[in-house]
Amino acid sequence: MGKALIIGAGGVASVVVHKCCQNPEIFEEICIASRTVSKCDALKDKLAGGVTKIRTAQLDADDTDAIIALIKDFGPDIVINVALPYQDLTIMDACLATKVDYVDTANYEPLDTAKFEYKWQWAYRERFEKAGVTALLGSGFDPGVTGVFSAYAAKHYFDEIHYIDILDANGGDHGYPFATNFNPEINIREITANGSYIENGKWVETEPLEIKRVYDFDGIGEKNMYLLHHEELESLAVNIKGIKRIRFWMTFSDNYINHLKVLENVGMTSIEPINFEGKQIVPLQFLKAVLPDPASLGPRTKGKTNIGCIMQGIKDGKPKTYYVYNICDHEACYREVGSQAISYTTGVPAMIGAMLVMTGKWKKPGVYNVEEFDPDPFMEALNKHGLPWQEDFSPTLVD
Secondary structure, eight states: OEEEEEEOOSHHHHHHHHHHHTOTTTEEEEEEEESSHHHHHHHHHHHTTSSSEEEEEEOOTTOHHHHHHHHHHHOOSEEEEOSOGGGHHHHHHHHHHHTOEEEESSOOOOTTSOOOOSHHHHTTHHHHHHHTOEEEEOOBTTTBHHHHHHHHHHHHTOSEEEEEEEEEEEOOBOSOSSOOSSOHHHHHHHHHSOEEEEETTEEEEEOTTOOEEEEEETTTEEEEEEEEOOTHHHHHHHHSTTOSEEEEEEEOOHHHHHHHHHHHHTTTTOOSOEEETTEEEOHHHHHHHHSOOGGGOGGGOBSEEEEEEEEEEEETTEEEEEEEEEEEEHHHHHHHHSSOHHHHHHHHHHHHHHHHHHTTTTOOSEEEEGGGSOSHHHHHHHHHTTOOEEEESSOOOOO
16 A cells, blocks of 8 residues: 555546545555645545545646655655646656656656657656656556557567557547647647658658548547657657557547637647737637636547557568557546546556556666556556457558
8 A cells, every 4th residue: 555646636637536546455545736726625525535545735846846845745655747748857856856656647748849759758767767766657548558558469469560550539529619638738739740650760750630541440430530749659669679660640520620720720729929918828828728628528528439559560470460459438437437538548547557666566766668567467457447458350450
């Protein structure tokens, strides 16, 4: 049994809190900390009366000293970072200073640049190793489970994996003309950035949403999907043996794309500050403020998600194909934890990653991506904690 400090109080954090409380034999006590402490208190009140003890704290996650002070006061065994990607480094600095293990769900992204890559966090490897502290990066779904899926395939089904296509489909309908299923600022920055994929060890860049395919997803049906840049491409290309090409695809409806293009054309997706009535504002941050809060989508979202990896490679000298994926139902997630499936599919793996570090199964000093550990206990935990996976050995390939 141990203690976890959970930084963040949005949709994903809510799932992490619920899941920690479902596993009191691991999470004896948790502290929920956020800039808006009322959100933390609401979560505490919702789950009060269970075995897991819950406390809350007000915290500015941009302030390393404040994080250090809270860690020293609460004494956690692990910090679960489900705040914003901009805050990864301040939280990692605090974990280093206090020698407390660290888990996050998305890699660091500078506030003023729409660019996310692992170089900033990988630069901490030697310091975490010397401190005897574990930092587990990207323990969400994608990144996260997609890396575990790849490691599981490499361990059990392939001698070499040559091609990986990561497919992320959301067949959910929330009824709004336009809304994002996770933080609008992060979501829109990700989609409006140039696409890219890795081929023969090099990045190949595309225009935003330039490459489109149609795929028939189990449990959802045919969906338009677009090639995006995504962070796990970088780590999987390094950590999975034999990779020749790796791509990431995400589905969007025509309605979503049309709204996004209009917003982009009128400048509302820009991250460049503008002067408005004597004040500096960032258009994308203003847009975030007027869009529906992703945490509010749970009660109105119907349908399913399907996220997985199609892999091609060699086993015993023969070509092999393998597809492993999870189907998650929005309404079932809401009944269980009060959140839609996008938050659920990120929050459950965050709890699992923390659990594996806390129990010693994934405990090793240094900074690691999920695919660098034994995938079997994580895969077992997915089935146990709400994200069961399915296998297909003759899937339709993406051309």
